[in-house]
Amino acid sequence: MTDPVTQTSVEAEFEGLEVDAPRVGIVMGSKSDMPAMEAAAEELSKRGIHHEVRVMSAHREPDTVADYAKNAQLRGLRVIIAGAGLSAALPGVVAAHSDLPVIGVPLTSSTSVAGGLDALLSISQMPPGVPVACVGVDNARNAAVLASRILSL
Ligand code: RP5
Numbered sequence: 001m002t003d004p005v006t007q008t009s010v011e012a013e014f015e016g017l018e019v020d021a022p023r024v025g026i027v028m029g030s031k032s033d034m035p036a037m038e039a040a041a042e043e044l045s046k047r048g049i050h051h052e053v054r055v056m057s058a059h060r061e062p063d064t065v066a067d068y069a070k071n072a073q074l075r076g077l078r079v080i081i082a083g084a085g086l087s088a089a090l091p092g093v094v095a096a097h098s099d100l101p102v103i104g105v106p107l108t109s110s111t112s113v114a115g116g117l118d119a120l121l122s123i124s125q126m127p128p129g130v131p132v133a134c135v136g137v138d139n140a141r142n143a144a145v146l147a148s149r150i151l152s153l
Contacts, residue, residue, distance in 0.1 A: 020050050021050065021075070021076040022050045022051050022052040022075075022076065022077060023049060023050050023051065023076065023077060023078045023079070023151060024044055024049055024050070024051040024052075024077065024078070024079050024080070024081060024144075024147050024151070025051070025052055025054065025068070025072055025077045025079075025080045025081070026040050026041055026044075026051055026052065026053045026054070026080075026081045026082075026083075027053075027054045027055070027056055027065075027068065027080065027081070027082045027083070027090065027094065028053075028054075028055055028056075028082070028083040028084060028090070028107075029055075029056070029057045029058065029059075029083070029084035029085065029088070029090045030055065030057060030084075030085075030109075031055055032085075032109060032110075033055075033083050033084065033085065033107050033109075034055070036083065036105070036107050036108075036138050036140055037053070037081075037083045037105065037107075037140050038140070039140040039141040039144070040081050040083075040105070040140035040141060040143050040144040040147075041053055041144075042141075042144075043140075043141045043144035043145060043148075044144045044147065044148070047144075047148050049144075049147070049148060049151065052077075054068065056068060056090075057084075057090070058084070058089035058090040058092075058093040058094075059087070059089060062093070065090065065093050065094065065097075066093070066097050068094075069093070069094040069095075069096075069097035069098040070097050070098065072094075072098050072100055073098060073099065073100055077100060078100065078101075078150070078151055079100060079101050079102075079103065079147040079150050079151060080094050080098065080100050080101070080102045080103070081102075081103045081105060081140070081143045081144065081147055082094050082102055082103070082104055082105065082132075083104070083105035083106075083107050083140060083143075084104075084105075084106075084107060084119060084122075084123070085106070085107035085108060085109035085112060085116065085118075085119045086109060086111065086112065086118055086119060086122075087118065087119075087122055088104070088106055088107070088118070088119035088122040088123050089122065090104075091103075091104030091105075091123050091132045091134075092104075092122070092123065092126055092130065092132055095126065095130050095131065095132050096130055101133065101150055102131075102132045102133065103132070103133045103134075103135065103143040103146055103147060104123035104124070104132045104133065104134045104135070104143075105123075105135055105138070105139065105140045105143050106119035106120040106122070106123050106124075106134065106135075106136075106137045106138075107119055107137070107138055108137060108138055115137065116137035116138065117137075119137070120134070120137055133146060
């Protein structure tokens, strides 16, 4: 027998969600990150996973990032892939405002230190209790593969 309370909450969760609503959000700190991050979108497309792509900087547009992360789950997103270079705060800030799994992609940029080590450490060295999964430098494709595996759990 269906529990009326549970049934109601499930219906409420999906009410208004389109069937083809994006399940993965791909965000990045700058338009200059797009060439590297396109690999994630391509991999998700190949796998038939609906996704959306947004550019928003944790440092330059902090309110936009906070709003996006806070509303992501309600909008139907299940995983967020966040790519950034330099002092790469974006994945961590998204994880601070959302309980969704966040996969960070450390990126190289024209002024990277040590080939992207700056972004790699910024993304992987999150404080206890606020996890961000971290793929290799410029390896956005792996972030999409991991997102796909998370969605299939
Ligand atoms: C980071 O700074 C971005 O993610 C990008 O990788 C890097 C450089 O940004 P732009 O100066 O190209 O906008 O926040």
